[in-house]
Amino acid sequence: MRVLAGDIGGTKTLLQIAECRAGRCRAVRTQRFDSGSHDSLSSIIREFLKGEKNKSLKAACFGIAGPIRETAKGQSVKVTNLPWEIHGRELKRRFKLSRLALINDFQAIGYGIEALGKRDLAVLHKGKAVKHGPRAVIGAGTGLGQGILVWNRDHYVPIATEGGHANFAPTNDMQIELMRYLLKTAGRTSWELVLSGHGLVRLYGFLKERGAAPESATVAQAMQTGDPAAAITRAALEQNDPLANQTLDLFVDIYGAQAGNLALTAGATGGVYIAGGIAPKIISRLSDGRFMQAFRNKGKMSPYVEAVPVQVVTRPEVGLVGAVMAATRFG
Known part of the structure; x- marks a missing residue:
């Protein structure tokens, strides 16, 4: 399974496509972006996926520096140290992903600690x-x-x-x-x-x-x-x-x-x-x-x-x- 993942902070945004099988994941491509040089996460994802021929991305998860809001309209977050408002459903529809989750950046770090x-x-x-x-x-x-x-x-x-x-x-x-x-x-x-x-x-x-x-x-x-x-x-x-x-x-x-x-x-x-x-x-x-x-x-x-x-x-x-x-x- 190929997944799209991101670590989004006030200073930098890291995006990665990873190939995962049997609980193990291998990075396929990773890129760093200057968060403040872009007006939205969507523009960064669009740039990252430009020219990506493989359309087999099954799921995405973004760890974001800000409190995640859960409502009837889905997940959203206002990035604490950036003027960005991120909406999960909008990203999912725009990039044609079957599953997408927004989590807090320290939730993402928590998941990552187990892999260290x-x-x-x-x-x-x-x-x-x-x-x-x-x-x-x-x-x-x-x-x-x-x-x-x-x-x-x-x-x-x-x-x-x-x-x-x-x-x-x-x-x-x-x-x-x-x-x-x-x-x-x-x-x-x-x-x-x-x-x-x-x-x-x-x-x-x-x-x-x-x-x-x-x-x-x-x-x-x-x-x-x-x-x-x-x-x-x-x-x-x-x-x-x-x-x-x-x-x-x-x-x-x-x-x-x-x-x-x-x-x-x-x-x-x-x-x-x-x-x-x-x-x-x-x-x-x-x-x-x-x-x-x-x-x-x-x-x-x-x-x-x-x-x-x-x-x-x-x-x-x-x-x-x-x-x-x-x-x-x-x-």
């Missing part, structure tokens, strides 16, 4: 996983995604959440100042406002305003001429820039704390997986102990989270792998 091997994961904390225990996945990138995986008979079923938009909770005096800064500059607090690419830039601005360290003219210029979050990360990891270093430390502190919160909320005795585009790029900072210190700082529940395994997903196309798997199940 040891080389696709970096262990932050070994812990002691409970067999078939609930799992949790969290990932900072363009936004902040979170999901829960629950065992059902012979596989994990991923459940999407919008926990990234829940209110941020400070853990020390400086983070209380940050909370006030968010209220002043953004009008509210949320985890995504600090744990994302734009969140990293916001933390930099907060520390700069606070006078934590002088701003480097070189870093300021790099932020203006390129991706500001990437410029901050490079300045911290490669140039040992004081302000960028403090920014990344604060980011890791908050990331670890919220990953630990999610472990408690989900009862994630089966493990916590750190996905998203940012984690693999800052793996040296995530693995130096700071992240896990914040993760474990849960008072009476510290022994509980101490037992939870924590791993970083280093395979960037995990969401696409999951969308392929979901297409075969829904198909």
